[in-house]
Amino acid sequence: MAVFTEVSLDAANALVERLGLGSVTALRGIASGIENTNYFVTTDRDQQWVLTLFERLTFEQLPFYLHLMKHLAERGIPVPDPQADTSGEILHTVCGKPAALVNKLSGGHQLAPSIWHCQQVGQMLARMHLAGRDYPRHQPNLRGLDWWVETVPVVVPYMDANARRLIEDELVFQRHLAETSAYLALPRGPVHADLFRDNVMFDGLPGHEKLTGFFDFYFAGVDTWLFDLAVCLNDWCIDLDTGRLIEERASAMVAAYDTECPMSADELRLLPAMMRAGALRFWTSRLWDFHLPREASMLKPHDPTHFERVLRERVANPWHWVR
Ligand SMILES: Nc1ncnc2c1ncn2[C@@H]1O[C@H](COP(=O)(O)OP(=O)(O)OP(=O)(O)O)[C@@H](O)[C@H]1O
Ligand SMILES: N[C@@H](CCO)C(=O)O
Structure with missing residues (x-):
């Protein structure tokens, strides 16, 4: 249950009125989610909003994160747009916690995606990268190489010899890669870095769903665009039981990305290596959440072995997309 802080109708109403959005007629806690308190808010203008109270981020x-969402929304990318008060502030306080009010995206998740969904994700991802080029704030990807270097030694004592060899070898490979001129020349900018199936909305009749938004930007940071694409491929375009790549979905996603934002020769060459990086990133974070849960954690850890399988697959069967 993702209502960690109870918000009263009065407290929600005070914020909505202050933002000039009318009055609250209904407030409904959102059951899913594991990090934050989320409510759907309906107003007397028949608009629906999502109120988030941040339980971990300060x-x-x-x-x-919030200004990135606003920046992208202003450039036509369908992402939740944080609403400002009269002084332009988009970060608010509700029940003593940092809070934001964003528009509600329509639709739901596509947990069994087809080529059609993968194409749309690839296309919108490219548009989002281009729209982020002039975003002025900077924060590195806090779950990037430096974090892997710090965290892998913390989790290896919990791993068997086989898994340990794989993760340590991969870390050596990624450290080496990060120093190559090809890697350093990759285009970079603000990336989502966690664009899994449950962070994208689609709406419409079955078989005709349209992408209505990307959300949950709280792992965003500045990194290579290729890393973002690799994270998507590793989730949207694989068989979840085996980790095997489903090539027709992957080709559809990359082709759609490349049409919007033509990929460089280095990007095409390093795509298989970056898909390994994406698998290492989530294997490491899942191991970390699993073996070292944060204080009385509300997190239900995801299965780390899934990303061990994904990494083994990416190493054994590197996939190159050919234009
Ligand atoms: N802007 C939005 N529009 C529509 N639905 C939303 C929006 N933001 C969140 N939701 C709904 O709320 C649910 C929980 O949100 P989210 O996944 O961001 O939870 P969280 O606890 O903040 O993060 P986590 O993904 O780490 O669990 C989502 O699955 C989605 O159904
Ligand atoms: N998408 C992540 C969890 C949230 O960051 C995972 O599947 O491990």
């Missing part, structure tokens, strides 16, 4: 950390 007032200092949030501006990068």
Whole structure:
């Protein structure tokens, strides 16, 4: 249940009125989600909003994420648009916690995606990368190489010899890769870095669903665009039981990305290596959440072995997309 802080109708109403959005007629806690308190808010203008109270991120950390969402929304990318008060502030306080009010995206998740969904994700991802080029704030990907280097030694004592060899070898490979001129030349900018199936909305009749938005930007940071694409491929375009790539979905996603934002020769060459990086990133974070849960954690850890399988697959069967 993702209502960690109870918000009264009065408290929600005070914020909505202050933002000039009318009055609250209904407030409904959102059951899913594991990090934050989320409510659907309906107003007397028949608009629907999502009120988020941040349970982990602080007032200092949030501006990068919220202003990125606003920046992208202003450039026509379908992402939740944080609503400002009369002084232009988009980070608010509700029940003593940092809070934001964003528009509700329509539709639901596509947990069994087809080529059609993968194409739309690839296309919108490219548009989002291009729209982020002039975003002025900077924060590195906090779950990037430096974090892997710090965290892999913390989790290896919990792993068997086989898995340990794989993760340590991969870390050596990624450290080496990060120093190559090809890697350093990759285009970069703000990336979502966690664009899994449950962070994208689609709406419409079965078989004709249209992408209505990307959300949950709280792992965003500045990294290579290729890493973002690799994270998507590793989730949207694989068989979840085996980790095997489903090539027709992957080709559809990359082709759609490349049509919007033509990929460089280095990007095409390093795609298989970056798909390994994406698998290493989530294997490491899942191991970390699993073996070292944060204080009385509300997190229900995801299965780390899934990303061990994904990494083994990416190493054994590197996939190159040919234009
Ligand atoms: N802007 C939005 N529009 C529509 N639905 C939303 C929006 N934001 C969140 N939701 C709904 O709320 C649910 C929980 O949100 P989210 O996944 O961001 O939870 P969280 O606890 O903040 O993060 P986590 O993904 O780490 O669990 C989503 O699955 C989605 O159904
Ligand atoms: N998408 C992540 C969890 C949230 O960051 C995972 O599947 O491990």
